[in-house]
Amino acid sequence: MIDAFLRIVTTTAPDFSVFYEAARHIGRGVNIYQDPTLFTGFNYLPTTLLFLLPFTLLPYQIALMLWTIGSFEACILSIYLSLRLCLKKFSVVQFIIVFALTLWAFPTKFTFGMGQINFYALAALLYGLWLIKKNQVLAGVLFGLTILLKPQLGIILLPLVVFHLYRVLITAGAVNLLALFISGIVFDWQQVMNFWSIVLPRVLPWGGREIYYNQGISGFVARMSYGEGAAWALTIAVVTIYLYVFLTRRASIVDGMLASLPLMLLVEPLSWQHHYVFLLPVFIWLWVKAKKDRFFLLISYLAIAVNIRQPGALSGTLLGNIVLSHVFFGNAILFVLSIYALARRHSSG
Numbered sequence: 001m002i003d004a005f006l007r008i009v010t011t012t013a014p015d016f017s018v019f020y021e022a023a024r025h026i027g028r029g030v031n032i033y034q035d036p037t038l039f040t041g042f043n044y045l046p047t048t049l050l051f052l053l054p055f056t057l058l059p060y061q062i063a064l065m066l067w068t069i070g071s072f073e074a075c076i077l078s079i080y081l082s083l084r085l086c087l088k089k090f091s092v093v094q095f096i097i098v099f100a101l102t103l104w105a106f107p108t109k110f111t112f113g114m115g116q117i118n119f120y121a122l123a124a125l126l127y128g129l130w131l132i133k134k135n136q137v138l139a140g141v142l143f144g145l146t147i148l149l150k151p152q153l154g155i156i157l158l159p160l161v162v163f164h165l166y167r168v169l170i171t172a173g174a175v176n177l178l179a180l181f182i183s184g185i186v187f188d189w190q191q192v193m194n195f196w197s198i199v200l201p202r203v204l205p206w207g208g209r210e211i212y213y214n215q216g217i218s219g220f221v222a223r224m225s226y227g228e229g230a231a232w233a234l235t236i237a238v239v240t241i242y243l244y245v246f247l248t249r250r251a252s253i254v255d256g257m258l259a260s261l262p263l264m265l266l267v268e269p270l271s272w273q274h275h276y277v278f279l280l281p282v283f284i285w286l287w288v289k290a291k292k293d294r295f296f297l298l299i300s301y302l303a304i305a306v307n308i309r310q311p312g313a314l315s316g317t318l319l320g321n322i323v324l325s326h327v328f329f330g331n332a333i334l335f336v337l338s339i340y341a342l343a344r345r346h347s348s349g
Helices: 002-009 014-026 046-051 053-057 060-086 092-104 106-114 118-131 136-149 151-162 166-187 189-203 217-223 228-249 253-267 273-289 291-305 318-323 326-348
Strands: none
Touching: 014 046, 014 053, 014 060, 014 106, 046 053, 046 136, 046 166, 046 189, 053 060, 060 092, 060 106, 060 118, 060 273, 092 106, 092 273, 092 291, 106 273, 106 291, 118 136, 118 151, 118 253, 118 273, 136 151, 136 166, 151 166, 151 228, 151 253, 166 189, 217 228, 217 326, 228 253, 228 326, 253 273, 253 326, 273 291, 273 326, 291 326
């Protein structure tokens, strides 16, 4: 573990370099959405960079070291909160087992190695969910922070609407509006406008979705050459299934929000493999809720946890493209188990 940490903090951690350099450059008036010096395109609203500004006061390697330590601590906190949400009591042995399985999974390695923001967002989400019955305003602040860090996680707003948790919704919205206002003042409103005019046209087109590391519906359909229409049909189908079961079965807010995470990973336009750390609480939830389906849960975990180092060797054939979609199939199993758990909870209760 120490060796892995040293390898990360002594390299560039490409995604963190994008956050770090974008936060530095935006203050100088550089259009961060067309900045050729970045490792890859920056596809977040400028609001996300408010979280990164303190790190730009430090030399890059020191900032990366602190970022990685913080990400590791957020990972541990996410495991703890997941267990607390799903179990009344848990042992140290159970924590260690979950911790080991989390670290072994490729999405975790991908998140740490690239310097991604995922565990910060997940910890904020789970802490907000933990507080939702105790302090709705603070929960709303944490959900607002979650969406600032990872906008895809805005899907958590659906269960909040269903449960009429308007204080939470208003607070989360206020956090994002305040961050947007501060970004416009600090960074320049043109940077905010650039996101809508440059980033959305860049990420929404269909081309390039077949890349191995994209494991959502769009990636699977593109690899299988089924066409964009098939992707839309599948997307509408899974969203409809989730909404129907959630609305008719009246699951708890915790169950509904956790079940929305596999859905989010299925339908987001680019479902990168490092995003699949967001399934950590879902696996724990289903291990408790769906005891009869643990065999399928293990298959799902293995399909999501592994990585193919040379995907190019398998592309181009039907079987190869199916194998390259292993994370998609693992998450599809998890989605089905989640929907079944929501439905079964009602019928058994």
